Amino acid sequence: MFVIGKKPSLASSRQEPLFTAIYIGAVLISLAVIYISHLPHSLWNSLVDFFMTLTLSPVPSTGIALPAPSNPAVHTNLFLAGFQFAVAVSVIEIIVLFLRILFHSSIARKAETIENIVFWLGAAYLITVYLVNITIVAEWFVFWAGLLLVFGLALVARAFILIASRR
Numbered sequence: 001m002f003v004i005g006k007k008p009s010l011a012s013s014r015q016e017p018l019f020t021a022i023y024i025g026a027v028l029i030s031l032a033v034i035y036i037s038h039l040p041h042s043l044w045n046s047l048v049d050f051f052m053t054l055t056l057s058p059v060p061s062t063g064i065a066l067p068a069p070s071n072p073a074v075h076t077n078l079f080l081a082g083f084q085f086a087v088a089v090s091v092i093e094i095i096v097l098f099l100r101i102l103f104h105s106s107i108a109r110k111a112e113t114i115e116n117i118v119f120w121l122g123a124a125y126l127i128t129v130y131l132v133n134i135t136i137v138a139e140w141f142v143f144w145a146g147l148l149l150v151f152g153l154a155l156v157a158r159a160f161i162l163i164a165s166r167r
Helices: 012-037 043-052 072-102 107-131 137-164
Strands: 054-058 065-069
Touching (some): 012 072, 043 054, 065 072, 072 137
């Protein structure tokens, strides 16, 4: 129970396992809710169909061929589920960040959580922009390039927080 004016405390030896349990449990619940919300379409069958339609496609303006879906527009339901998952994980990460602040976790753990928030929100944005309304295979490759960019931004955000905390 929280008392006004008193800082919440939790032994650090129990703190991280608790945050991990909350995180994993919330992700599993999110997966179940997303799966159920897409019924009667089976996301599992959609995922299998997606991998069955992967073919080597040339990356525009390069001599490289990489796996891409032969007809990306067919997989809109799967991409929408991916968007929902990215948003769900973002919300979970924000809640975990709030808990980390409330229970005074280390700055390294807070920075890691912020990195995850940046990545998952960026991934959700890219999925809606490039995959949910995908019409050509070239957008598939733009999505992956954008995801690499978001990953880099997430790492930079983490680094800035760690640098700022060392002053």
